[in-house]
Structure formats: C-alpha cells, structure tokens
Amino acid sequence: MKNIWFTIYVASKDVEKFNGLANYRTLLEFLLISAVQDKLDRTKKVNKIMFCLIPDLEEDSIDNFIKNYFNGRKPALGIINLEASTKGIDWNDLSDKKKKALLIDKWKVLFSNLSDDYFLIDKSEVLQSLEALKTIEWTLSSSIFKKKLRYKKEIYEIIMNLSVEKATLTMVRLSDQKSFKLKEYDTWKIMTEANFKNFNILEGDILRLENSSIFGSPQFFDLKDLVQ
CATH class of the missing domain: 2.40.128 (Lipocalin)
Structure with a gap:
C-alpha cells in the first residue's frame, strides 16, 4: 500500500509570503508518515491529507471541514483538505521554531476535527505524536x-x-x-x-x-x- 501524501500548500498569489515553506513541507511529510500514518484507518482509502495556509482567512474553516469528513464517510477522491488561517501571522518573520510549531498546530487542528472513525487508535494519541514533533530535530x-x-x-x-x-x-x-x-x-x-x-x-x-x-x-x- 502506498504512503499517504501529507502536504501543505498556498495559493499562487501567496507564495512569496511563505518563503522556504516547500522545505518544511517536504521534510514534514516524511515525519508524518512515521508518526501518524499507521494510526489511520486505511480502509477509508485516504491517499492525500493536506491543508492550505490562507493569510486572508479569518479563522480555520473547521465547520466546513467537519461537514465534509463526518462519521462514516469516505472522502471524495481520497483527499482530506482543511483551509487554515494565518491571519495576522507573518511566516517570513517567524523563527525556525515558531514555523515548525505553526505547521504542527495546523496539523493538530486537522486531525482533532477529523471524525473518530478515521483512526485505528484513540485520536488523542495522534495529537500527542504530533506535539512530540515540536521537541525533536527535524533531520x-x-x-x-x-x-x-x-x-x-x-x-x-x-x-x-x-x-x-x-x-x-x-x-x-x-x-x-x-x-x-x-x-x-x-x-x-x-x-x-x-x-x-x-x-x-x-x-x-x-x-x-x-x-x-x-x-x-x-x-x-x-x-x-x-x-x-
């Protein structure tokens, strides 16, 4: 079975607001495969989990996310997607530590609002695994x-x-x-x-x-x- 593609993206008009994001995204994909993938129910046929960083969005689109991935539903085309707000946050001015924390926190928002039936274990264990990524070297x-x-x-x-x-x-x-x-x-x-x-x-x-x-x-x- 292929690995799930964990990824992060921005609109083309916002690329310059997120310098270096591609490097963080690439490395984090491998870290998430190790930390999270085996805790997810693969019978859901999920092949891609992602979020979009949106500077103009007032808050994370949690209500829409919950409606799209409710209990018992298999995601369309195998894709799970969250629209994530970065309103008031200047990515290019953040320290390395804060950039990592921001990305991990957005992954936590996604998984904490994903229906329980997407997980093989208690969701809290996935969130703990994500939080642990803040404390390790990303190498x-x-x-x-x-x-x-x-x-x-x-x-x-x-x-x-x-x-x-x-x-x-x-x-x-x-x-x-x-x-x-x-x-x-x-x-x-x-x-x-x-x-x-x-x-x-x-x-x-x-x-x-x-x-x-x-x-x-x-x-x-x-x-x-x-x-x-």
Whole structure:
C-alpha cells in the first residue's frame, strides 16, 4: 500500500509570503508518515491529507471541514483538505521554531476535527505524536538505494541527509564510515531533480545517478576528485 501524501500548500498569489515553506513541507511529510500514518484507518482509502495556509482567512474553516469528513464517510477522491488561517501571522518573520510549531498546530487542528472513525487508535494519541514533533530535530538520513556501490575495492552507501535548510547527497565508505559529499540541494528537490532510482559507474570513475522521472536528467559525479 502506498504512503499517504501529507502536504501543505498556498495559493499562487501567496507564495512569496511563505518563503522556504516547500522545505518544511517536504521534510514534514516524511515525519508524518512515521508518526501518524499507521494510526489511520486505511480502509477509508485516504491517499492525500493536506491543508492550505490562507493569510486572508479569518479563522480555520473547521465547520466546513467537519461537514465534509463526518462519521462514516469516505472522502471524495481520497483527499482530506482543511483551509487554515494565518491571519495576522507573518511566516517570513517567524523563527525556525515558531514555523515548525505553526505547521504542527495546523496539523493538530486537522486531525482533532477529523471524525473518530478515521483512526485505528484513540485520536488523542495522534495529537500527542504530533506535539512530540515540536521537541525533536527535524533531520532524516537514509540510504536511497538498496544496493551498495563498489568503487576501487571499497563498498559505499549512497545517503541523503535531510534538514529544513538543505538535502545533502553523500557517499559513506563502509570500512571506516567516512562521508564524501556529492552535492547539496534545496530539500524540496528530493521530489524532483534529486529523486533517484538507480546508479552505475561509467569509465571507471564517473558515478551516474538516474532520475526517477522520465523527464528528469541524470546527474554525474567524478569520483576521483570527490573520494580521497
């Protein structure tokens, strides 16, 4: 079964009011998959849960939300959506801590007003899991391929390290755990140009990473200059 897509969006006219939101949104999606997804009833056929941040909205549209996702109903097209107010809040002026708290609080509004039959456990446990995200470092590190890379008689793992500031693609030599940075990206680009599905070595030293999208270009790294 595919992961639920937890996402946050804004209207195109408001994009400049939410600089950097895409990085927070991308990393938070992975955190929510871990913290919340297994607590939801997948028989509801929910595939996307999201909220829209709206600066001109007086308050969160809770009444409409409750009407749309009442007890016993499966959401249309598998989508759950909340219109969330940011009236009086200047996202671009918030600290990192306050940005994280704002996003978590909006997720709490969404889940606290979602009908109980969407949950496998008591809803309060989901809200506790969300609140706990305020206290942890928003960083993730994972291997992006199952197979390992063999280069000059050494074995390497290709890792993507994520934070709200950046995504760092690295090679880790397994014999001594030494890391070699390949490239840095904006975090949100792990969904586009930094979304890789395979790799191979060309001409002995050139690492080629194949993009998951048929429209995405492969990326090349000269390992003889990067790995010491």
